[in-house]
Amino acid sequence: MLRFLCWFLMLKFVVSSRIKLMTTEEIHISSCLSAIVQQYFTHDQPLLVCLPESESVHPVWMDVMLGQLNQVTLWPVYVSQGESEDGIVATLTTKPHSYIIFTGPQGEFGNVTETLVGQLDALQSSLSWNPRGRFVVLVTARDSRPSHLLALKISETLWNKAMIVNDVIMIPNSDALLIKDSANENVIKLDVYTWFPYQTGRCAEPLEVVLVGQCIEGNVNLSHSVSVFANRIPNNLQSCPLRVTARDYEPYVVLTSNDSGTDGSTTYKYRGINTEHVLLFSEVTNMTVQFLPPGEGTLLDAHVLQLADVVERSADVAAGRYFQSTGLSAFADPTIPFITDNVRWYVPCPRPAAKMEKVMGVFSFSSWLCMIVVFILISLVFWRSANGPDIPVAMGSRNLKTVLNCVYFVWCVCMSVSVSEMPRTWKLRTWFLLFVWYCFAMNTVFQAFFITFLVEPGYNKQIKTMEELNESHLTYCLDANSKEHHKQISYQVYENFDSLPINLGSLKECLEYYFINGNITLLSPALYARFVASLMGLDQNGNELFCTLDQDEYYIHAVLYLSPGHPLLDRFNTLIRRFAESGLVNKYWSQLNFEVYIRNVAVSRETECEACSDVYLVFSLYHLRVAFVVLGFGCVLSFTVFLGELIYKWYGRQRTVTT
Structure with missing residues (x-):
């Protein structure tokens, strides 16, 4: 106990002595930053402090400030320094909820924004990068530009690099250095700036910053009319454009029209299950949907081009046959799933027994x-x-x-x-x-x-398990897109089959072959299989159409992909959840499926009721034809024998008379 007390007193002495080495300005800055952190940062969430590579920040003051933050908040605090990938940041398993970035010019002729770009590159290289966290950018040295212009430039840098909108920028209000090596009695003022997207007359890009308050000698005085880290996305998005890249793939994305304008441009219009969420979102938030020209090539190539457009921010949303994937989530931000579909092996339905x-x-x-x-x-x-x-x-x-x-x-x-x-x-x-x-x-x-x-002789035994499917030696159908998807999720069950595959162009062709011939097996989502049945005009209520194994192989979750760090992701997730709860998309899906079925039922094989005879069977004389055939043969044979007896009897009498 005595040893512990001695260590505590020694540590307190060291800390107090290091505080005495800090200048008045450094103490004020620490108090100001601590006040903002305690007031606006989320408690008990990880905090990441990013330092520039140079020694522009006083190391003593930095250590004391971090110690005070950790002591007051009791939060996990991580420190990253340098413009290269930091070991601590790279090994983080949880996303930091808040960031404090100390930035300043590097060298004698350095630039603040250049330093900030290097720091953001290092942070973005980590898997724990969270562009939707709360950011405080503290400029640690003088810049030749006015404070509001510097704040605007920093805001533009944060937006262009990582689409960060939830930020606060702290800049000194004088030409003197913010951090000095010697004491100074001058009053230090820090201007606190921020910006708000989707305001009247502008959209997401930062065009101006707002001075929300000042920090004078450690006292934070912010405007009560402006909430610094509140939800900055308004309900009305002022008819701002929402750029959507899509590729026609029914029923997820359905091309309804592509009208050519007088200037040679083409306007595309889409519907579909995935696109319907985008259209409903634009209607609720008052945005203007702009569908970009579809990608060329195969469906897989088009999806890659769509994701490239989203990553490069030439498009905001990618709509198509996209499912939740860890590999894709590393490049773009997925929404919450709005469709969960089960994937099963479809097998031939049992035929009527002889x-x-x-x-x-x-x-x-x-x-x-x-x-x-x-x-x-x-x-x-x-x-x-x-x-x-x-x-x-x-x-x-x-x-x-x-x-x-x-x-x-x-x-x-x-x-x-x-x-x-x-x-x-x-x-x-x-x-x-x-x-x-x-x-x-x-x-x-x-x-x-x-x-x-x-x-009714009944039906033969249906294939229900994977073992029975392997023993059946059925030919399986596989298309290139499904094969690539299975490769991504490491699903290679069909490689154990003894039979050879049928390579068709798409999953739709495989399903059409399955519904017409019924002598193959394939892996397909249930929702898509029912839609293809509607395209062929087949009755979905007929159990003889959909015969699957008893167990689901895996589940797929349909999502939309947005640009990394896009500020509308949370609004998308909120509205998608409301759409699902209200049943709007389910209603649209039912209408789409029914309309497709009505349009195609006229040309279906069932138009002439070819399958009606399988519904019921009338017991008639036709089923006793064998008995009547035997009876008729017996009657003919008996009559023939009777005639033979008469002829024989008559012939015998003639011989007797002659004799």
Whole structure:
């Protein structure tokens, strides 16, 4: 305990001695900066302090100021120095919520903005870079320009480099150096500037700065009518342009018109699930949507060009078949997902089973074998019972004296046909009665299933698991865009298939082939599969159209991508959430799907109701045609035999008369 007290007193002595080494101006600046940090920065969030590479900031004052900040706020404070990538900044795992940037001219002929650009480059190289945080830029040395012009130039630099709008700029109000090596009794004033985007007469670019207050001898005096770090994006965005780069890919982006103007320019108009969010956003915020010309080449090439436009800020929003991806998020800022779709393997739907196959499947093979054995044994029993030595001739059955007649006798009982002669002895009657009961039970079961299978034989077994899919050796369909997407997410399940793929141009062509032929398998989002079915005029309520494995392979989340650091991202996320809660986009999706189905159902294969016969089946004489064919053949044969007997009888009489 005594040792701890000694260390505490020693540390307090060192800190107090270092404070005494600070000038009056440095103490005032520390108090001013600490007041702004405590009043406007979010508590308990990481704070990053960025220093210039030169020693323009007094090291003693810097250490004491950081110690005071850490002691007063108890926040995690990180320090970065130099215009190159700093080790501490590069290893941060959480995004800093606030930034303090000390900047000043480098060297004798240096420029403040050049130093700031180097510092921003170093900060942007980190994965923890947060351009939407709260920034305080403190100029540590004199500049030849007036303070408001310097503040405007710094604001332009912050906007052009990282689209930073939530910033406060502190600049000295005199020609003297802000930080001096010796004491000075002059009063130090710091002007505090900021700027507000999307104001009347201007859009996002900073055209002027606002003096929100001054810091005089450590006392911060800010305007109460202006909130320094409030939400700076107004509700009304003054019809400012919202540049959108899009590529037609139904149903996400649907090209509705491309009108050519008198000056040779082309005006594009889009709808679609993704584009609908942009249009609703522009309607709520009073922005003017400007669709840029679509990219050339394949869909994958066009998407790359769209992202390049967003990264280079020639476009604000990229709309298309974009999903939430860690790789893409490193270059552009995604919105919150507005569509979550499950991706499944689509397999051939089970075909109706063959009627004869189902009829033969009423009994198992062992049951059929037992019935045959019973048939043979009962025939032998009848024959042996009718030819026993203890049976009188008068009591014996003449029709059961031969094995062939016994077989015929047993067959009649099995077919529920009357026999030619009833048994006369008690033993034959007992066996006959037992066999009749046996045949009655078996025929009742068989006829019940026979009629059922004759009317509706059912379907073959459906493929439900990945193991069954591998064993089926089905050909799978794969397009270039899906293959590239699977490569990005490291999904290579289809490489384990034994069959060869069908390489078609797009996922749409794969789905069309699947719906028409039904003999392939493919991986597709459920929403897109239903839309393609509507394009083909197929009824989406038909379960025979969509047959998938039982489990989902993965989920995709549709998003929009904005330029890195774009100030409208939070507003986009807020409105997208409201659109989802109100059901506006779901309503649009239902209307789009239904309209597409109505337009294409006239040319569908179902127009003539080709599939109606699969819905139900009427039991008619057609199903008994085999029995009637056999009956007709028997009648013809009997009539032929009867004619033969008559001719033979007539011929015999003629011979007798002649003789």
